[in-house]
Amino acid sequence: MNATALADLSADDLATLLEEQRAAYEELKTRGLKLDLTRGKPSAQQLDLADDLLRLPTTTKDAYGVDVRNYGGLEGLRELREMFADLLWVEPDQVVAGGSSSLTIMRDCLFYLMLFGGVDSERPWGKEEKVRFVCPVPGYDRHFTLLESLGIEMVTVPMHDDGPDVDAVAALVADDPTIKGIWIVPTYANPSGSIVSQDVAARLAAMPTAAPDFKIFWDNAYALHHLTEDEAKSADILTLASAADHPHRPIMFASTSKITYAGAGVAFLAASTANIAWYLGHLGNGSIGPDKVNHLRHVEFFGSPQGVRDHMAKHREIIAPKFAEVDRVLTERLDGRGVATWNTPSGGYFVNLDVVPGTASRVVALAKEAGIALTPAGSSYPYKQDPDDTNIRLAPTMPPLAEVTAAMEAVATCVLLAAAEQASA
DSSP states (O other), X not given: OOOOOGGGSOHHHHHHHHHHHHHHHHHHHTTOOOEEESSOOOOHHHHHTTGGGGGOOSSSBOTTOOBTTSSOOTTOOHHHHHHHHHHHTSOXXXXXXXXXXXXXXXXXXXXXXXXXOOTTOSSOGGGSSOOEEEEEXXXXXXXXXXXXXXXXXXXXXXXXXXXXXXXXXHHHHHHOTTEEEEEEOOBSOTTTOOBOOHHHHHHHHHOOOSSTTOEEEEEOTTTTOBSSSSOXXXXXXXXXXXXXXOTTSEEXXXXXXXXXXXXXXXXXXXXXXXXXXXHHHHHTTTOSOOOHHHHHHHHHHHOSHHHHHHHHHHHHHHHHHHHHHHHHHHHHHHTTSSSEEEOOOSBSSOEEEEESTTOHHHHHHHHHHTTEEEOOTTTTSGGGOOTTSOEEEEOOXXXXXXXXXXXHHHHHHHHHHHHHHHHHO
C-alpha cells in the first residue's frame, strides 16, 4: 500500500491519522515493553563466539620466547601486533597492543598532548590560550564527552557518505592555529555508517594546517565489522600522511571490543614510529606492561589475520538480519510518509534515523514512556545539542531479533505520532 505524506493530507485526514497514532501508542504502552537500543553492544550470542578464550592460553610463552606472566613488553606481544598490523594495513613497529579499551588510549593521548604536547608541538596544548577540535556530525558521543571533559572546544562539520565535508575542514584548519585536531571514524562511522574515501583521506592527510601539530584521531573501531560480503577497506591514513610529509598527523585506534569480549579484549594504537615512541615514553611512567596473558590468548584464539576475518563473518551472520529487520519495519511503516529518513549501513553497529526537525526529543520521550530506551536525542552532536532536534541513533545489535522487531514497530509509532502532533499544532 502506498502511504501518503503527511504534508499532502487534508486537515480531516491528518486529524484521523493523529487519532489513529494516539490509539496505537496507548495500546503500545499496555504491552509492558522493556527494550533497550541505547548503546552498540554485542549480543550474548556474539560474545559466545569467543568463549574458547576462557580455555586459553595453552602455554606461558609466545613464539618469541616471552614469558607472558611477567613484567615488561610495554608495546604488547609482537605476535599480536603483527596480526593486527596486517589487518590495519600498517607495519608491526607502528602498532601498540594495550589493555581492553581503545577509549582509554584515546583519553591518554589527549592527556599527554595537553600536558606535554606532541612530537611536533611547540608547547603543551594545555598552555595554549584555546584548543579546539573539528567534529564531524552526527558523530560518536564518547569522543565529544572526552573533549568536553578537558575543556577542548568543538567545531562541527557535516559528515557525508564519503567522510567529513573536507572543504569545510580545510577552510577551518588553514588559518586557525587553535584547531588542533579532528575526530574521524573512517569505516562504518558511528552513527552514520559513512566510509571515508581514499580521496577524502588523502586531502585530510595533506591539507595545510595553521597548527603545526594538528592531529587526526582516526578511530577505526569498526574496520572489520562488515554487514555484507562487500567489505569496505579502510583508507591507509598513515601511508597517505607520510607521503604528504605529515607523518605524525594521524593516530589510529582500534580494538577487539566488538570482536571477542567487549570488556576483556585488546585495544591498539597505530602511528608513526616517532609517535609510538612518544606514546610509550609517557605510558611507561605509569605502566610496566599490558596484560600479555590476554594478548597470548587472543593470538592462540585467532591463529592468523584470516582467523580474525573468519570470526567476523560469524558476527555478520548474527547481526545482519537485525539490521535488515530495522530497515524492513521502518520501510513498511514510514516509507512515503515524509516523516523520517534512515540509512542502510554496510557495516558497523548503528542505524542513523532522522525524523521531522523538532521532534527527535519527543520521539525519544514517547519511546521511553512506552518502555523502549533509545539513545537520548542530541547525543550524536557536541554538548548533546542537535540544532535541528532531528537525529536519533539506533543500536540494534544487542537485543534478540524478535525484540528488534518489537522495538522498531514501537519506534515507528512514536515517529508517526510526534510528526502528526507537530503537523496538527
